[in-house]
Amino acid sequence: MKTADPELMRAINRFHVMDAIRRFGPLSRVEISERTDLSPTTVSAITAALLDDRLIAILQLGGLRDASRGRPRVMLRLNPEAARVVGVKLAPDLITVAVTDFCANLISKLSLPIRIRRQTPAVIADLVEDGVRRCVSDAELEMKDIAGLCVGLPGVVANATGVCRQSPIFSERDVGFGELLSRRLGVAVAVDSDVNLVALAEHWFGQGRELDDFLVVSIERSLGLGILHKGELFRGANGLSPDLGDFLVRGAARLGDLATEDSLLAEVESFAGESDGLYAHDKAVARAVQRAEAGEAKYAQALARAGEALGFAIANLITLFAPPKVLICGRALAGSERLLTPLRATVAALLPPSLADVCEIVVREWSDDIWVRGAAAMTLRELYGASWGTTGPAKPGPEN
Amino acid sequence: MKTADPELMRAINRFHVMDAIRRFGPLSRVEISERTDLSPTTVSAITAALLDDRLIAILQLGGLRDASRGRPRVMLRLNPEAARVVGVKLAPDLITVAVTDFCANLISKLSLPIRIRRQTPAVIADLVEDGVRRCVSDAELEMKDIAGLCVGLPGVVANATGVCRQSPIFSERDVGFGELLSRRLGVAVAVDSDVNLVALAEHWFGQGRELDDFLVVSIERSLGLGILHKGELFRGANGLSPDLGDFLVRGAARLGDLATEDSLLAEVESFAGESDGLYAHDKAVARAVQRAEAGEAKYAQALARAGEALGFAIANLITLFAPPKVLICGRALAGSERLLTPLRATVAALLPPSLADVCEIVVREWSDDIWVRGAAAMTLRELYGASWGTTGPAKPGPEN
DNA sequence: CGCTTTAATACGCTTTGCGGATTAAATGTG
DNA sequence: CACATTTAATCCGCAAAGCGTATTAAAGCG
Structure with missing residues (x-):
């Protein structure tokens, strides 16, 4: 210390x-x-x-x-007006960029629906650079007015170094994305797991405002886990943020292969034989959920299996962290009782009795805004002066 | 803060x-x-x-x-000579008490092989009180010379309040053991999960001396998990220390029902039909391990299953904490390659590739001393002045 | 015996937070 | 309208902290 x-x-x-x-x-x-x-x-x-x-x-x-x-x-x-920061969220099929002021209020926002999966990190960095410059310009600012930038992405991120150990959006491992971007844009860049950013945003603006301990689980194309523990974002040694998809559930399967939008679609396609076009991902998910809601047994079962698998992992996490709240989000899946009811039932069945009444599971619907506001908040935290204990973001070296 | x-x-x-x-x-x-x-x-x-x-x-x-x-x-x-403290470890069939000096060196030690399981908390507190008074007297001290006491026991403990939420040695839940003891002995009493104490002891005296992050897993009659995270003992919200036995592994079974000494014996007895006397627990475990080592298939398989189950849970924990080291201990089981090899193999197979080379699994044999030294260290930590951030132990109220 | 070298301390300075007295800026009252 | 009352914010002096420089302490070396 x-x-x-x-x-x-x-x-x-x-x-x-x-x-x-x-x-x-x-x-x-x-x-x-x-x-x-x-x-x-x-x-x-x-x-x-x-x-x-x-x-x-x-x-x-x-x-x-x-x-x-x-x-x-x-x-x-x-x-x-004390400072402006940029928040970026990377998803497999969407880049979101936002410029906010010192209060984390949006000044301008930009969504780029681009399938970046399987592009090289350099290409992705180029795309992000363009998006950031555009968004900053939309805000009638210049890059030199930007005090910092934070990128949220799914996967395992070593926050301390700005290195992404592994992510569904990168085909390589150990991508030094922070440095790639900070070199391109000339500002300090922090990289973090996307769900960590939501957890921070919840703590700052949302439901976690009064809570110092909660979990955030996001169910989208991949699974995310954000942990707020004793008022701070929880990270493993080396500042590693874990990926919920890497957790194992019964039968030694990766949770990421059982309970994502993609795994659901794969399963659905296997019974229906139908294949949706590449750009219809969201619609395909929504349709599958609708069918399940309507009571089609196979679809309902697929959702229930996913819910049970999630419940298994969440029960273990509650055992470990004993948080009073777990927030669950996800574009379509999280809204369906066909998934949530089995999830809640599994958690209730598996939790040890001593923890039975500790934790409440809440579904929360988020706009895309909260992700980028979280990213902005992460940078603002540094500017507010919280940087005394932790190592700050990767700063652009004067050389290079 | x-x-x-x-x-x-x-x-x-x-x-x-x-x-x-x-x-x-x-x-x-x-x-x-x-x-x-x-x-x-x-x-x-x-x-x-x-x-x-x-x-x-x-x-x-x-x-x-x-x-x-x-x-x-x-x-x-x-x-x-700055202070003397008392460490106590409770196990289902053994009470260990030690008095140490300010350097956590043993002054006197006492082992009471008593089956306390299923006794009422009051009776157990009485037994501990007697043991402590005896041990203090052996050290040629009086209770007023004792600056503090720490009890380690298996199970889920809320360290902040001295309440044991659930433990194999108590038939009741939510036992305010800290208060029971502090009232009897008139000193400040801290209660913690036994494995947390070993983790602290390892950090102070042992292999974790240079490490700020590691896990300790103990495999005895119950399973313990101690976590040192960023140089501090990790506890959940409310200061709850989790019980490794409460973690779930494939098939939604409690790990505590698959990989303890007791579960092994139960399984062994089911094939052999033989039943060992109540007091021969240690010997029965040792014999089962020997048979496995000798190659008796059923025994080896039982150990392998336990190892795999442990490996599953440990892989999840590594995913979360990314510790450079995991220390495994346990009287007999942990020494057997019949358990360790499957354990290591399972961890290696299940860990996500991004974490594959992060963590080393080490077996460590401990004498009983380290547990009570850890308990003493926990109290000493307070006396050294570490109590600025955390809430201290339950102090004996002047009223009552 | 004096010189050199290293360890530990004494002294003065700056910064911090705090308690008590003081000032600032409003409302109420005769 | 003058003056008391009340609450907010600040000014002033104090004690304690850490640090840098100069000083003293305690050894070996020639």
């Missing part, structure tokens, strides 16, 4: 103040003092420095006076 | 100094300065305070002079 000196002290308390303002909306200094347990004096000093750095700003009072006497409180809020 | 003030700063740096001295033997002030990145001045101030508190002592130079000129270094070491 880093050695403690006054500078670290200030960094920690500064972050506490920033975090309080971010989480609990516009706050007055007294309120910050109450929330952070810092003395009013200290809060005053820190907020003065933050105002000086233009990281926060005074909210022009919008009429709302609280009905009490005394000097009115001066409300402070994050200064949206 | 706690708010940062000068006091916290000092606590952190004090702990760094203590930790450096503990880990790297007797150290001079300059060496501490190098190891901790603290300035010589600060080290001087802190060590002066520690000497004043008698937590460390000056090592009477034992002849060894380094061949250089200049003022000789004054070597500092932990003062063994």
Whole structure:
């Protein structure tokens, strides 16, 4: 751990103040003092420095006076113009890019429905570069205005180095995607598992706001697992984010081969003999789900098997992390009771009795926005000053 | 997180100094300065305070002079007499108690081979109380000399509250064992999963000394899992330590029903029809292992199945934690290649390729001592001052 | 006996957070 | 409209922390 000196002290308390303002909306200094347990004096000093750095700003009072006497409180809020960051989400058939301000509000967004699977990392990096430049330009900004960028992608990512160990969107392993991008764009680039970003976004903006421990499971073309543990994103040694698809379930099969959209389609095609065109993936999934909902036995069974397999893995994860909540998302699959009911039943059946009532499983539907906002939030976290304990993102070297 | 003030700063740096001295033997002030990145001045101030508190002592130079000129270094070491603590390990058929000094060296030890399984918590607490008092008396100390006590037991333990959610040695659930004991003995009592204690002991004294991430798996009458993650013991939300036996493996069976000594014996008895006496448990296990080693097919298969089941669970854990090392221990089972070879093979077969070469699986034989030393270390950690982030052990209330 | 070398400390400086007194800015009241 | 009241924010002085420089301590070497 880093050695403690006054500078670290200030960094920690500064972050506490920033975090309080971010989480609990516009706050007055007294309120910050109450929330952070810092003395009013200290809060005053820190907020003065933050105002000086233009990281926060005074909210022009919008009429709302609280009905009490005394000097009115001066409300402070994050200064949206303090910085702009870029969030990128890579999926097998879609690149999403967004530029946000310092409050993680979208300024501009761009979706590129491109099948990038099986392209070389260099080609993908080129595509992303183009998308980012375009999106930044749409926001009427230049690259030099961008303080940082974060990429979320499915697979196993070593966050500390920006290396993607393995991913369904890369045909190679150990792709140094962070460096590829930071060299192209000249900004600091962080790379992380896509679901980690949603977990962070949930913690910042969503349902996990009050929770310091929860799991996020995403069921799309691949399976993702994001873990918020004790208020921090959980990563393995080396900063590795695991891939839920790599988990094993009964019969020693990879969960990724049993419970993804792709595995479902493969199974469905095997009975129907029908094959959908390459670009009809979403529709094919939706149709399969509809048939299951309608009660067609084979389809329902396929979904149920997937749900049971997921339940198995989730039960093990609950045993380990004991989170009060598990959030499940996914474009179509996650909405179907044909999948969820067996999933919940499996979890309930398999959880040890001592953990039976610990955890609630919740389905959550997300727009694409939350992913890129999460990516932006990941970068903002650094800018807020959280970087004292962790190693920051890969910065573009002056050489090269 | 706690708010940062000068006091916290000092606590952190004090702990760094203590930790450096503990880990790297007797150290001079300059060496501490190098190891901790603290300035010589600060080290001087802190060590002066520690000497004043008698937590460390000056090592009477034992002849060894380094061949250089200049003022000789004054070597500092932990003062063994700074405090005494008690470690307790509970197993289904054995209570082990030890008193150690401030360096976690044994002063006295006591083993009580008692079948405590199915006794009421109150009775068990009575037995432990007697053992502790006896052992303390053997060490020629009184209870008031004891600074703290830590109990390790198999099962799911909520460390923060001292409550054992579920354990093979308790017939009830949610046993507030920490409070039971602290009330009886009048000292602070911590309760933790037994394997967590070994993990800590390994980190302090053993093979994990240089590692900040590793797993410990113990295979005895029940299965234990201890996780050291980023230099800290890993616990779930609420401070819950998971039980490896609760993990599920192929076929949705509890691992605890497949790969413990007890499950092996049950299976063995089913083919042989032979039943060993209650007190011959260890011998029965050893005999079954011997038969397997000798090549008796059924026995070998039983061990292989257990090994595969363990391998399945361990592969999932490696996927999640990506630890460079997994330590496996267990009185008899862990020593047998009939179990280990299938275990290793299963892990190798199931691990995703991106993690294939990350982790080494090592078998480690432990004496009973390490468990109780680990328990002592857990208490010492508090005394060294590590308690700034975590909630301490259950202290005996003045009321009651 | 003095010189050199290394270890440890003393002193002064800067920074931090905090408590108490003070100022700022509103409302209420005679 | 002057003045008290109330609440928010700040100013001032203090104590404690870590660090850098200069100083002292304790050995060997010639």
